[in-house]
Amino acid sequence: MSNQEYVKEITNIEENFAQWYTDIVLKAELADYTETKGFIAIKPYGYAIWENIRNYTDEKFKKSGVKNVYFPVLIPESLLNKEKDHVKGFAPEVAWVTQGGEEELEEKLCVRPTSETMFSTLYAKWLKSWRDLPLVYNQWCSVLRWEKETRPFLRSREFLWQEGHTIHETAKEAEERTMQMLEIYADVIENLLAIPVLRGIKTESEKFAGAEATYTVETLMHDGRALQAGTSHYFGQNFTKPFHITFQNREGKEEYAYQTSWGISTRLIGAVIMAHGDNRGLKLPPRVAPIQAVIVPVAMHKEGVKEKAQEIYNQLQENFRMEIDVRDNVSPGYKFNDWEMKGVPVRIEIGPRDIQEGKCIMVRRDNQEKIEVPLANLKEKLAEVLETIHQSMFQECEKRVAQKTTIATNMQEFEKNLNENQGYIKAMWCGDAACEEKIKNATGAKSRCIPFKEEHISDTCVCCGKPAKHMVVWGRQY
Amino acid sequence: MSNQEYVKEITNIEENFAQWYTDIVLKAELADYTETKGFIAIKPYGYAIWENIRNYTDEKFKKSGVKNVYFPVLIPESLLNKEKDHVKGFAPEVAWVTQGGEEELEEKLCVRPTSETMFSTLYAKWLKSWRDLPLVYNQWCSVLRWEKETRPFLRSREFLWQEGHTIHETAKEAEERTMQMLEIYADVIENLLAIPVLRGIKTESEKFAGAEATYTVETLMHDGRALQAGTSHYFGQNFTKPFHITFQNREGKEEYAYQTSWGISTRLIGAVIMAHGDNRGLKLPPRVAPIQAVIVPVAMHKEGVKEKAQEIYNQLQENFRMEIDVRDNVSPGYKFNDWEMKGVPVRIEIGPRDIQEGKCIMVRRDNQEKIEVPLANLKEKLAEVLETIHQSMFQECEKRVAQKTTIATNMQEFEKNLNENQGYIKAMWCGDAACEEKIKNATGAKSRCIPFKEEHISDTCVCCGKPAKHMVVWGRQY
Numbered sequence: 005m006s007n008q009e010y011v012k013e014i015t016n017i018e019e020n021f022a023q024w025y026t027d028i029v030l031k032a033e034l035a036d037y038t039e040t041k042g043f044i045a046i047k048p049y050g051y052a053i054w055e056n057i058r059n060y061t062d063e064k065f066k067k068s069g070v071k072n073v074y075f076p077v078l079i080p081e082s083l084l085n086k087e088k089d090h091v092k093g094f095a096p097e098v099a100w101v102t103q104g105g106e107e108e109l110e111e112k113l114c115v116r117p118t119s120e121t122m123f124s125t126l127y128a129k130w131l132k133s134w135r136d137l138p139l140v141y142n143q144w145c146s147v148l149r150w151e152k153e154t155r156p157f158l159r160s161r162e163f164l165w166q167e168g169h170t171i172h173e174t175a176k177e178a179e180e181r182t183m184q185m186l187e188i189y190a191d192v193i194e195n196l197l198a199i200p201v202l203r204g205i206k207t208e209s210e211k212f213a214g215a216e217a218t219y220t221v222e223t224l225m226h227d228g229r230a231l232q233a234g235t236s237h238y239f240g241q242n243f244t245k246p247f248h249i250t251f252q253n254r255e256g257k258e259e260y261a262y263q264t265s266w267g268i269s270t271r272l273i274g275a276v277i278m279a280h281g282d283n284r285g286l287k288l289p290p291r292v293a294p295i296q297a298v299i300v301p302v303a304m305h306k307e308g309v310k311e312k313a314q315e316i317y318n319q320l321q322e323n324f325r326m327e328i329d330v331r332d333n334v335s336p337g338y339k340f341n342d343w344e345m346k347g348v349p350v351r352i353e354i355g356p357r358d359i360q361e362g363k364c365i366m367v368r369r370d371n372q373e374k375i376e377v378p379l380a381n382l383k384e385k386l387a388e389v390l391e392t393i394h395q396s397m398f399q400e401c402e403k404r405v406a407q408k409t410t411i412a413t414n415m416q417e418f419e420k421n422l423n424e425n426q427g428y429i430k431a432m433w434c435g436d437a438a439c440e441e442k443i444k445n446a447t448g449a450k451s452r453c454i455p456f457k458e459e460h461i462s463d464t465c466v467c468c469g470k471p472a473k474h475m476v477v478w479g480r481q482y
Numbered sequence: 483m484s485n486q487e488y489v490k491e492i493t494n495i496e497e498n499f500a501q502w503y504t505d506i507v508l509k510a511e512l513a514d515y516t517e518t519k520g521f522i523a524i525k526p527y528g529y530a531i532w533e534n535i536r537n538y539t540d541e542k543f544k545k546s547g548v549k550n551v552y553f554p555v556l557i558p559e560s561l562l563n564k565e566k567d568h569v570k571g572f573a574p575e576v577a578w579v580t581q582g583g584e585e586e587l588e589e590k591l592c593v594r595p596t597s598e599t600m601f602s603t604l605y606a607k608w609l610k611s612w613r614d615l616p617l618v619y620n621q622w623c624s625v626l627r628w629e630k631e632t633r634p635f636l637r638s639r640e641f642l643w644q645e646g647h648t649i650h651e652t653a654k655e656a657e658e659r660t661m662q663m664l665e666i667y668a669d670v671i672e673n674l675l676a677i678p679v680l681r682g683i684k685t686e687s688e689k690f691a692g693a694e695a696t697y698t699v700e701t702l703m704h705d706g707r708a709l710q711a712g713t714s715h716y717f718g719q720n721f722t723k724p725f726h727i728t729f730q731n732r733e734g735k736e737e738y739a740y741q742t743s744w745g746i747s748t749r750l751i752g753a754v755i756m757a758h759g760d761n762r763g764l765k766l767p768p769r770v771a772p773i774q775a776v777i778v779p780v781a782m783h784k785e786g787v788k789e790k791a792q793e794i795y796n797q798l799q800e801n802f803r804m805e806i807d808v809r810d811n812v813s814p815g816y817k818f819n820d821w822e823m824k825g826v827p828v829r830i831e832i833g834p835r836d837i838q839e840g841k842c843i844m845v846r847r848d849n850q851e852k853i854e855v856p857l858a859n860l861k862e863k864l865a866e867v868l869e870t871i872h873q874s875m876f877q878e879c880e881k882r883v884a885q886k887t888t889i890a891t892n893m894q895e896f897e898k899n900l901n902e903n904q905g906y907i908k909a910m911w912c913g914d915a916a917c918e919e920k921i922k923n924a925t926g927a928k929s930r931c932i933p934f935k936e937e938h939i940s941d942t943c944v945c946c947g948k949p950a951k952h953m954v955v956w957g958r959q960y
Contacts, residue, residue, distance in 0.1 A: 038604065039561055040554040040591060045604055048549035048619065055550065071526035072533065076518040077555075077593070077624055077640055078577070083517055096583055099556070101593065103578040104639075105628035113518060115555070115579065115593070125517055135811070141526065145624070146555055150583035161582075162555055333613070 014345075017283050021227040022155075028277055029156045032286040032346050042154040042161035046270070049346065050157075052294030053273055054164060058144060060196050060292075061166070061268065064188045065142060070168060073141045075122050078113035083121040086246045090120060093213020097150045099161075115148040120214065120239075120265055123169035124247035131261065133252045134173050140181070142168040157274035158231075158482050165269035171249060171261040175240065178262035182238040185266040186219045189234035197272065198289035198398040199223050199279045200405055201233065202428070202477060204453030209437045212265075216240035222452045222477070224401075225278035228408045228426025230452050230479035233275055236266035274482070279401055286347030287369055289397050290390035297366075297386060298327040298343045302336050302355035312359050316352065316382065323383055324390075344369060349393050350386065370397055409477075413462045415446065418478075422447050428479050432472035434465035443467055449478040492823075495761050499705040500633075506755050507634045510764040510824050520632040520639035524748070527824065528635075530772030531751055532642060536622060538674050538770075539644065539746065542666045543620060548646060551619045553600050556591035561599040564724045568598060571691025575628045577639075593626040598692065598717075598743055601647035602725035609739065611730045612651050618659070620646040635752035636709075636960050643747035649727060649739040653718065656740035660716040663744040664697045667712035675750065676767035676875040677701050677757045678883055679711065680906070680955060682931025687915045690743075694718040700930045700955070702879075703756035706886045706904025708930050708957035711753055714744035752960070757879055764825030765847055767875050768868035775844075775864060776805040776821045780814050780833035790837050794830065794860065801861055802868075822847060827871050828864065848875055891940045893924065896956075900925050906957050910950035912943035920945055927956045 014031065015023040029035050034050030046054065062072070078101055085091050098114040116122065127139060144166045151159050168185060172178040190201050201221040211218035215237040223233045243249070244260040253259040280287040290296055297320065301313035310330060317328040327348070329339045336353075343351055347369060354364040366375045366385070370393050377385045408427025412418035421429055429449065433439060443466075444450050458475040465472050492509065493501040507513050512528030524532065540550075556579055563569050576592040594600065605617060622644045629637050646663060650656040668679050679699040689696035693715040701711045721727070722738040731737045758765040768774050775798065779791035788808060795806040805826070807817050814831075821829055825847060832842040844853045844863070848871050855863045886905025890896035899907055907927065911917060921944075922928050936953040943950050 036604065036607070038554050038600070039558055040556050040600075043554035043556060045554065045600075046552040048551055051551050052549075054552075071530075073526055073529050074524040074532075074624070074642060076516050076521035076523065077626070078518050078521060080517055098583070099579045099591075100581040101577045102580045103590075105575050105577075105630075112581075113577075122516070122518075122523075126514065126523055129514070146552070148555070152583075164552060 014283065014285060017226065017281070024281075025274075025277060026156070028281055028286050034273065034277075034286075035156045037156075042151060044156045044160050044162075046164070049294060050273060053276065053288070053292055054270055056292045056294065057192065057196065057268075057272055058166070061188065061192050062144070064191065065166075065168070068184060068188065070140050070142045072143060074143050074145065075119055075126065077116055077145070079116050079119070079122050080111050080113055082111065083125055084114055086121060086124075087214050087243055090214035090243075094118065099148050099150055116145075117147055117149050118265075118267075119143070119167055120169065120243055121247075123265075124243045124249060124263075127169075127171050127261070128247050128249045131171065131249055131251050134254055137251060137261065138170055138172045138177065138181070140168070140170045142166055155274075157270050157277070160270075163270045165267050168264070168266045170264045171244065172263070173251070173253070173261070175262045178240075178264050179238055182217075182219060182236045182264045182266070185264070186221060186234070186236040189221050189236070189266075189268055192268065193221060193223065193233050193272070193275075194398065196289070196291050197276055197279075198291075198394050198401065199233070199275060200398065200402045202405075202453065202455060204455040204477065206235075206453055207433075207437070207440060207451045207476065209440050210451055210453075212237045214239065214242055216242060220453050223275055223279060224405050224408060224428060224479075225275070225482065226281065226404070227278070228479075229482055230428065231271070231275050231278070231482040232452075233272060234266070234268040237264060239263040239265065278482075280397055281347070284341075284369075285345035287397070288347035288349060290349040290394050293347065293349050294325060295327045295346070295348045296325045296390055297350040297352055298329055298348045299352045299354065300329050300336055300339045300343070302353055302358075304330065304332070306356045308359060309354070309356055313354055316354065316364070316379070320382065320386060324386060340367075350389055368393055370400075411461055412466055414466060415443075418443070418449075418466055419447055422449055422480070426480060428452065428477045430459065430461055430475060430477055431466035432461050432464060433474050433476040434468055434470040435473035436465075436468065436470075439465055439467035443478065448480050450481055452477045452479050452481070492761065492763060495704065495759070502759075503752075503755060504634070506759055506764050512751065512755075512764075513634045515634075520629060522634045522638050522640075524642070527772060528751060531754065531766070531770055532748055534770045534772065535670065535674065535746075535750055536644070539666065539670050540622070542669065543644075543646070546662060546666065548618050548620045551621050552623065553597055553604065553621060555594055555623070557594050557597070557600050559590050559592065561603055562592055564599060564602075565692050565721055568692035568721075572596065577626050577628055594623075595625055595627050596743075596745075597621070597645055598647065598721055599725075601743075602721045602727060602741075605647075605649050605739070606725050606727045609649065609727055609729050612732055615651045615729060615739065616648055616655065616659070618646070618648045620644055633752075635748050635755070638748075641748045643745050645745045646743060648742045649722065650741070651729070651731070651739070653740045656718075656742050657716055660695075660697060660714045660742045660744070663742070664699060664712070664714040667699050667714070667744075667746055670746065671699060671701065671711050671750070671753070672876065674767070674769050675754055675757075676769075676872050676879065677711070677753060678876065678880045680883075680931065680933060682933040682955065684713075684931055685911075685915070685918060685929045685954065687918050688929055688931075690715045692717065692720055694720060698931050701753055701757060702883050702886060702906060702957070703753070703960065704759065704882070705756070706957075707960055708906065709749070709753050709756070709960045710930075711750060712744070712746040715742060717741040717743065756960075758875055759825070762819075762847075763823035765875070766825035766827060768827040768872050771825065771827050772803060773805045773824070773826045774803045774868055775828040775830055776807055776826045777830045777832065778807050778814055778817045778821070780831055780836075782808065782810070784834045786837060787832070787834055791832055794832065794842070794857070798860065798864060802864060818845075828867055846871055848878075889939055890944055892944060893921075896921070896927075896944055897925050900927055900958070904958060906930065906955045908937065908939055908953060908955055909944035910939050910942060911952050911954040912946055912948045913951035914943075914946065914948075917943055917945035921956065926958050928959055930955045930957050930959070
């Protein structure tokens, strides 16, 4: 086992997490840098993960009544300017098209950073009566944000996402939709990606530009930093008023509609890397893995080995996403390392003696466990092992969240816990944005959210000592 | 039957085909205009057609070894400039990003009009050995072309498409891939969209900017104009040389790879509208229709009618894409027209007497035929009717192609046929671009392609009378 040699290739995860991350992205061939500064190329293996996320999510969306659309990638400046908080939040980080063909444009167009303004304009045009409501539209597309510091998947000038935008007859219905979509995100992240989430509401300072309320699902990475994995926004009438999205209500009167938006992105690939990976490389949860099991024949030159491996492959690929590695220019050991690096959940080894004994060896990527499996019940066993791996990976993450969640009742504790442990800090808060700002400046930690399940930690704000209004979960973030 | 009233709503297809087309796009709610000039919003019904095209095509792609990726939407000017024919073809019609965030960019970036240059740059970086080949990558994305005149789906400043880009060890393998993809396009257009195609190679003047050869699948619309529905390009080493895409070959020597690209787009939605539609509206081929059958209960207020309709809906939606129309503010007649306008292949009517007699009525959208169907074998019958509709729609189109294909041996015949009949003109050609130019200027018809199956029409060029080299199919185009 050339584990030693292997570690040389990837930076040690405990020594330099940031470099480890970049190594995984490049060496597992998820993505690469391009000639367009700050923009990445998502390679087949990375894109296949995104397709699995998209397909799973899209099915849930459709079952909940979401309809997909595609709206323009370019938005006129005047539209972006219509909602003042929104433009303040986004204008500094958009890319502008100023020339089309050989002509200078009269009005410059931004490449969409998000499409509230475009959806709102079209909804205003289409909406007539309460009978048309709700309109629950979504698009899968790319968006641009002109970030100064970029990192593949986590903070890229371009990323893929879905943005849902809905309008409703009543505030209640819009609020329910906001929560419904947050629950779908929690489902995707927990049941597909095997990462436990913390659900909550963002504080005023952290909410989306133009939103009435932002709900979030937060996740915790290997190094104890938090990553906001999905958000769902309730807008009330903040956009429907400036954009004049009105309808004739059941009483025949003109009324402003209520609005939501919600999104998840290719950031989730970053979350999968950082929540599960280790010194051997990427570790993919089975349900999202593009390759769920790889067959590596051992002593491939021996009679019948390649054929048996192929037979197993043919049989398993009816039910699983399979790969078979019959490269003749590298050793089995090299192949083992290679597929571990790529995070394939199960490796199936089969050699001449295995064939004689009517069995093969399954090796779990998550904990290196080796399991002898009779060839007769391969399908059942593989299904079982993949399921076990999912559960086990989820539990590992849960354990880390528990270990890395601490309580602070004063700023000394807050800083000490954060510096020793990173992770989530539970602490009370007076509700004043000034205290959030102070905490951020002192520790680098931001409020992640006010969890839906608040606990009572103490009576006073961790920062100013005034009476506390909420328990907040804090943490340094990606 | 308010057919008369209905015709008032849509422009008559024989009187003003262009206006009829626009009416369908807007009234069947496929797309709408937006505040971004020349850009459309694809609405749920239009997007669902695209999703069906994409899913069908993507499955064929994957079976043939295609891997999906996602590469940057912005391409630096210097990359675009590397292949001289290519930049000449595209530079006049691209949109330029000149500002990112609050800074002026040092080098302007174009919004991709196509991605040969980006793929080539990355292939050059990744390719090392013949063992890495072939690389068969594709992306589903949007592209921009700054058209002066735009029409929804047919010629829009932004459209959705897939672009495949591949590199190979040998010219032969690359050429085979070019043809393989053209066959997939023919399959999609004929077997999913029920439109017969003409396969052929483009003349020098009509081939893609930078290609060695462009293969095409051409289709003929209701009004007799041609529409290029998909193209597949063989590049030889035209890009691999300027972009330095080399590999170590089996003899250990450095060699330039061979390249292809191929694409289909949301134009195909335009093709479906114009190949099949009529004065009642859109007419969707069953395999691509977002709704394959709609149930319209008649005398809905009568006891048990709504319930029975719902029961049928529940039963059929296991196997078909179904809709049920229980709106209580419009009449059944209105609903019939509405779903005909939207091109739903089958309408299922069920009223109190039908229920008593244990049957329902299926009405075919393509020819208005009414079929009594016992409720007991609804599933089998619907499957059969949908299949019949597909075949019948395909044959209708085939008949039109036959009617609208004529032969010309001199320019008088050429013009006369074209003006009387539109359609395809088969005529011999000397191989000189000057004759193509002359024909285009005189008649508005371009060479569609040299069909793979050439016929011998006469010995001399239809234009100049010199010895003929090829039979060309000509036609006015979209």
